[in-house]
Amino acid sequence: MSLLKEALQRLFRKPVTLKYPFEKRPVPEGFRGRPVWDMRKCIGCGLCSNVCPSGAIEMVGKGLQSEIKHYVDRCMFCSQCVESCPRNAIKMTQEYELAGFDRSKMLYEYKREI
Amino acid sequence: MRKVRYGSIIKVPFGPQHPALKEPENFMFEIDGDIVVGVHPRIGYNHRGIEKAFERRTYLQNIYLAERICGICSDAHTTCYTQAIENLLGVEAPPRARYIRVIIAELERIHSHGLWVGIAAHEIGFDTLFMYVWRDREVVMDLFETLSGNRVHYAMNTIGGVRRDIPADTVPKIKHGMDFLEKRLKYYLNVVQNEQTILKRTSGVGILKPKDAVELCAVGPTLRASGVKNDVRVDDPYAAYDEIPFNVVTHDGCDVLSRIIVRCEEMLESINIIRYALDHMPEGMIRVRVPMAVPPGETVSRVEAPRGELIHYAKSNGTTKPERYKVRSPTLGNIPALCKMLMGAHIADIPIVLAGIDPCFACMDRMTFIDDKTNKKWVWTMQQLRRKTRK
């Protein structure tokens, strides 16, 4: 019965649950969400695709002609690519609602403006 | 373990899919009436080939692989991994990094033990306590999110130190969280020790005598709840544990109740460690840069994970990928002791005794083959496996 008091108190208090899909929780600074590439800064060194532990990043082409393909369905948001990128071309955003039914929609392509 | 009994012995499977086991693992119990007379653990159900995967990835990528051996003690695995690789490289993490590692490891211990107390409450049908403990555990999870950017896979460790600093403005936040948790944990400790229904279900259940515990190589809180003082943090200090004073919590009840109490008190001790570490954290470097390739050699590294002693073994051949990697997770060490505890228990006690070792089967499962008819065990080589797959 030692929980009775707390139980009675809780009965008249607001629940702590967040009504998630309707009420989104703000994420803190430095949250590791979906990474995005800034192709104006990218030099196409291919390091991000090489260090990626889950093979979520694919680089098509070489050097300054390259394109980046990012498969979010494989990404595990470790942010090693951000850490390895020598030029701040990759940033972690605060996007976290990335689940879906269609894998083909989880491919983000980054092309260079010519 | 197999005992032949005549009479109405029925076999009750536990898992691989079972509400008491949140992870797939198979236990076959022989039940005589309501009493367990035989336990047959069949590990390997969830073998993920992680050790082989280690050999295919670079040392840098393996940090994140090590992190995903276990979702709950992810930091313990990376600490152990990075320590092993640091040993091979001959570098040492800077002091501040080691303090940060301690803080993260202890936060993780709080979160892991808190999670476990909730699970234990759930196993004995006390869902309200389960909800309360998990609600308060959110404090730690939020701290993790602020500190590392993720609630579960903190990715704080890297070879040669830690990836993120603990900035001065988050220190009061952590301390505030610790004050709150301390209050709550003391309350839960009080509840656990005074609530009659909990005492009924846990005291005198799943007895593991100190002698058995040592003989069967139990580790972690399971061992300490049997009154044996054993803790890698003290016996073989790593990170900054040699500079931080703390007590090794033991309890000699040898039953599930003392396992709960040991874990609760360990959480309180962790809070003290975190406070001390925050106050005494030195300024300076948080990491050293290391090359991608690791000189040849082999090493073993030990860490006190929330569940007990965690051992990683690494062998390097001078390239950027390890030649062999081996993980001995604490749950594996506790399985023989678990079988001992379960003998003679009631069916109703199985979940709570099973949960009593805080099992993490996903990080435990290894590749062995057992023919349960002849009791023959063997391990397949890579060639044999390949041949099998070709067929």
Added chain:
Amino acid sequence: MAGRRDLIAYNDLKKWIIDPGFCTLCGACEAACPIHSLKIEGETLQYIHDCSEHLEFCPICYDVCPHSEALLLETLSFVTDAPNRRESLGYYRKVLLAQAVDPELRKVSHGGGVVTALLTNSIKQGFVDSVVASRTDEKAPLKLHPSISLVPDDVFSAVDVGYSPSAVAKAFGRAVQEYGKTKIAFVGTPCQVLALRKLESWEHKIVDSLKLVVGFMCLWCFSLKHLFESLEKTHNIKPSQISKIVLEKREYVVYMDSETVRIPINEVRKHILGGCSTCMDYTAELADISVGGAYPLEDWSIVIIRTEVGEEIFDHAVKNGLIQVKSLENEPEVYTHMVDVANFKRKTALEEIEKMKGSGKPVPPITQRMLQPLPKELSLLSSLTVEQIMTKEVMTISPDTTLEELLNIMTKHHHMGYPILDENKQLIGIVTFEDIMKVPPDQRSKTKASEVKPEKLLTAYPDEPALTAYEKMINHRVGRILIVDREDPKKLLGIITKTDIMQTLRWPMKRR
């Protein structure tokens, strides 16, 4: 230089810089290498593992090397905001003499202790959170170590000038990556400053944390091993005895516990690092603030402030009473000495390059690039006429001006050469700093400008292409050319200096 670049920059770095021995061990490549393949260990650069395993294409280590030709013009854009540019001074806002107010500080430091005072103030005021600089070892006073200072007291002992290479740029990388610092002041020699500026123009992420670049004036660095060996052989000086080596008037003075030995500059020049022998930058032209010794004044330093950031931080230190300043205008000797050394450095470097070219040895890519404009720059120059780029308002002197007066004028305005006009405004020649230096100091008050002017006068016409004027300057190895009227060659219309050429070449570049 090398036509096509290799996809893996290390191959270029090895071929053009490490193998010919131009590396000055600043460690910029180690700091910049994203996979930590390079490592500075002692006086060698180690290549730890094959980076092409991890990278498809990487220009970094070659691009950021201070001896490579890459990004040279881009680096200029950091200082070109400054209103003035003079040869051997670079772009600048202010030139002045300064010293630390604290006499203790002056005693421990070289010169006026300005850098130490400045950085202490910036850390205290929170402009920067750490300082990356060189520091001497107590056991081996000549050997420099890069150091990362976090608290003001650390800086007190940190900043030091010396003659040995120090991997400061590597230390800068460590400060960012290992210490996690975000506001860093960097102190280094001209080549290290250049390395940092190259990192900055490359937009490497570690320079997001760079707040202030302080450059030391540097003649060159020694390979300490060779220097000690030769000192021991020729003068029987043990390295452990040496407490200090100071350059005084083209002589190195080796201070030992009991005695001092004077060694002529040419004797020890053999032992300088490969990259230093062709380096032409004395005053760290790309730094936010350049600081150098104010010989012959003891306890004063000459300070060149080039950028807004530098000016702000320096003024703050002056306002806080940590630094006291004095105008340079009344100290022509100090100025003369500095310019003289700078010219000496440039001259010897040019000689060295000639020698190297003659013997078929490779020349550092950066020098090659500086001496030979790119085709597109040449076409830009040829598309412009002299009139379009020349400076029309020329400071002139009368033939009766004595050299001492002239030096005073130079100290005030920092121009290095002055056309001589007679009373009828007829051009009779030009007198430059080099010409004055040929006259011994004690006779300078008596000698008149017209007496030392060279026989030959290099001129160009306003309607000529700028390229022609430029080629004339290059061929005659002069820094300025006078523009005269085609009809009346005695009528001075303007002047083109190297500064004007630089301004023209870099005008498409815009500071970000």
Added chain:
Amino acid sequence: MTTETFLIILQILVFPGAFFLFALAFLYEWVDRKVLARIQSRYGPLYTGPSGILQPLADFLKLLSKEDIVPMAADKILFTLAPVFYAVLPLTSLFIVPVASQKSLVMFEGDLIFVMFTSALMILTVFIAGYSSTSRFSLIGGVRAALQMIGFEIPISLAMIGPAIAAGSLSISNIVQWQQTSLQWTVWLQPIGFAVFVVCSLAEMEFVPFDIPEAETEIVAGWRTEFSGRKLALLRLGRDLELVLASALLTSLYLAGPQQVWLIPPVVTFMIKTAFVVLMFSLLRAIFARFRIDQMVSGMWKYLVPLAILQVILIQLGIGR
């Protein structure tokens, strides 16, 4: 057809008969879930209807439309009949308990015994349900349910007898009337009996700490493991009706049942009282851990049976009459 017959049919089908009772069952499931959730700092049902009040109905309808799987080895007839009985039995009992007025729809001297009988039958149904599914978990669950019945059946019967002795009648409606006419609630006269009744009701409804026959972490869903689709829907309905029955019985026997207070119709007071009882059940199930079956049975016999007997003796001695 006379108007009277029509009225009786209407009473049986709509109010206070089947339809009303179903509605009440769903309402009380919602109250129970909501209160339990609030105690546990959760929201509980939220989106179906205002504050999720229609959630139990939605669950029921959804289950009706789901696939109905019968295990191959199961005894098909028993397996199909068990859920039907499980839903019908509490409904039958509820016709005996006064809901809308002091008099129940069906009343006869000795209907209290009938209610006891149906509650025993329900446990039998549970056992049969567990037995007929031939699953190991179901079997253990069914055996546990039967074993548990041995524990609580005696004290609950004794606790029911208490008010009957006091009222001098074995009819629930008469007990209610006796309480209202003598203007005293039995709960004040026989608090021990009330407590015993509450505890045993928890056991009857398989609420924590007595949810042993369907202990999720031990034997999956116990005797209900193999049921799905319509059968599971019926089981859930039966469970909800059982909650209504238990609270209605408690209200009738100890809290004076439906009572006309000033202008408030008796059905409203009935609902207020039963809702209070449901709230109490929810609170109690939230603050305990589950007992083990041996502990439960021995505890019942050690403590509750003597207490219940003590209460009966006290009544016989004239205390609480």
